[in-house]
Amino acid sequence: MAKKPHDTPLLDQLESGPWPSFVTGLKRLAQDSDYVVDLLGTLETSYRTKKGYWKGGTVGVFGYGGGVIPRFTELKNEDGTPVYPDAAELHTLRVQPPPGMHYNTDVLRKMCDIWEKHGTGLIAFHGQSGDIMFQGAKTDKVQAAFDDLNELGFDLGGAGPAVRTSMSCVGAARCEQSCFDEGRAHRQVINSFTDDIHRPALPYKFKFKFSGCSNDCMNSIQRADMAVIGTWRDNMRSDEAMARKWFDKHGMTELVNDVVSRCPTKAIMLKEVKELRTGEHLTTVKVSDTQALEIDNKNCVRCMHCVNVMTGALAHGTDTGATILIGGKRTLKIGDLMGTVIVPFMPLKTDEDYDALVELGQKVIDFFAENALEHERTGEMIERIGLVNFLEGIGVEIDPNMVATPRTNPYVRTDGWDDEVAKINARKQQQPA
Numbered sequence: 001m002a003k004k005p006h007d008t009p010l011l012d013q014l015e016s017g018p019w020p021s022f023v024t025g026l027k028r029l030a031q032d033s034d035y036v037v038d039l040l041g042t043l044e045t046s047y048r049t050k051k052g053y054w055k056g057g058t059v060g061v062f063g064y065g066g067g068v069i070p071r072f073t074e075l076k077n078e079d080g081t082p083v084y085p086d087a088a089e090l091h092t093l094r095v096q097p098p099p100g101m102h103y104n105t106d107v108l109r110k111m112c113d114i115w116e117k118h119g120t121g122l123i124a125f126h127g128q129s130g131d132i133m134f135q136g137a138k139t140d141k142v143q144a145a146f147d148d149l150n151e152l153g154f155d156l157g158g159a160g161p162a163v164r165t166s167m168s169c170v171g172a173a174r175c176e177q178s179c180f181d182e183g184r185a186h187r188q189v190i191n192s193f194t195d196d197i198h199r200p201a202l203p204y205k206f207k208f209k210f211s212g213c214s215n216d217c218m219n220s221i222q223r224a225d226m227a228v229i230g231t232w233r234d235n236m237r238s239d240e241a242m243a244r245k246w247f248d249k250h251g252m253t254e255l256v257n258d259v260v261s262r263c264p265t266k267a268i269m270l271k272e273v274k275e276l277r278t279g280e281h282l283t284t285v286k287v288s289d290t291q292a293l294e295i296d297n298k299n300c301v302r303c304m305h306c307v308n309v310m311t312g313a314l315a316h317g318t319d320t321g322a323t324i325l326i327g328g329k330r331t332l333k334i335g336d337l338m339g340t341v342i343v344p345f346m347p348l349k350t351d352e353d354y355d356a357l358v359e360l361g362q363k364v365i366d367f368f369a370e371n372a373l374e375h376e377r378t379g380e381m382i383e384r385i386g387l388v389n390f391l392e393g394i395g396v397e398i399d400p401n402m403v404a405t406p407r408t409n410p411y412v413r414t415d416g417w418d419d420e421v422a423k424i425n426a427r428k429q430q431q432p433a
Contacts, residue, residue: 023040054071097131134149157197192361203375206226220339231323325342327377337377
């Protein structure tokens with residue numbers, strides 16, 4: 001039985017609403033833990049004073065430079081002793097999840113047992129970087145907790161200026177929209193950069209995220225320094241039987257309002273069956289005896305909207321791979337950035353393809369390490385030095401798909417163009433056939 005709980009009137013209010021509250025979970029843990037009793041006392045004080053009382057420090061495990069987030073209380077009595085001594089230290093272990101976040105119940109039970117033995121019992125699945133967050137352990141328990149988790153087969157993730165833990169969607173394991181093997185890409189990339197995860201040596205953090213299609217369930221375009229998003233480059237596929245079934249259920253109004261009119265590039269047209277065209281880049285599918293959809297694949301930007309609405313009736317192509325984007329991040333120095341297209345299409349089918357993905361990641365990280373300022377993310381570095389310089393530094397050819405915004409000035413200087421064309425042709429001649 002834990003010690004008597006502290007009065008927490010402000011936290012109690014958070015349990016009065018219609019939704020489940022984290023306070024209820026903490027109180028349940030506090031029934032058997034003095035640690036969590038004092039943690040609730042610290043949190044109540046923060047709510048009352050509107051001030052945080054945790055400061056950093058240095059705590060780690062043998063052989064690792066990152067993966068543990070140290071927190072020590074600043075809430076002290078006049079004599080310097082902690083006001084809540086049982087929660088004077090609240091360190092967090094960041095632990096890497098499996099690709100696709102697949103667990104079985106046996107592993108989850110063992111994780112809970114380990115953390116109740118060594119820490120607060122408070123676990124978050126998952127943090128923004130994808131880590132399993134084992135929240136709340138004292139300094140003398142950190143190494144023992146890690147040893148037990150490592151014995152279970154798990155490793156610490158990144159913390160500080162390092163390559164961070166990656167995330168991948170469930171993808172090919174359960175999703176019919178998957179365009180590459182997300183789990184394989186995730187594992188191969190992380191295994192290649194393990195040292196950069198465990199031993200922080202970069203200007204700032206660097207994140208990989210893997211989404212199997214442009215639905216981007218990992219939000220990689222917004223959060224990843226290197227986003228790998230599944231796509232295809234051939235024509236969309238169609239299934240007439242399923243298209244007719246969908247049309248019979250939803251009707252013409254929904255077809256027009258939710259499919260045709262919402263195509264961002266107007267690549268989908270509703271036509272009379274007798275007016276359908278034939279062509280190398282056209283996908284056609286009848287929804288009734290008289291009406292059909294005609295999709296111009298040259299103008300399709302693979303946004304997935306029509307595929308999501310008419311799943312089965314429409315599907316992605318078979319020549320699949322991934323688009324690579326660099327520079328996504330949340331607010332730091334220059335505000336939020338979404339990733340910039342660096343490789344419009346990279347096939348991901350063979351061993352050589354996945355090796356090429358790792359090689360590109362290595363080039364980007366090496367360039368980032370050498371050219372970024374301290375506490376600067378990859379996207380901010382590109383904004384500062386220019387996309388052209390970045391592309392030249394990592395050896396990637398310029399492509400029209402990298403254009404973020406069309407020109408607003410119609411006047412273009414052409415002097416020097418011939419020299420640039422000569423340079424491009426010279427580079428092409430040096431490349432192996």
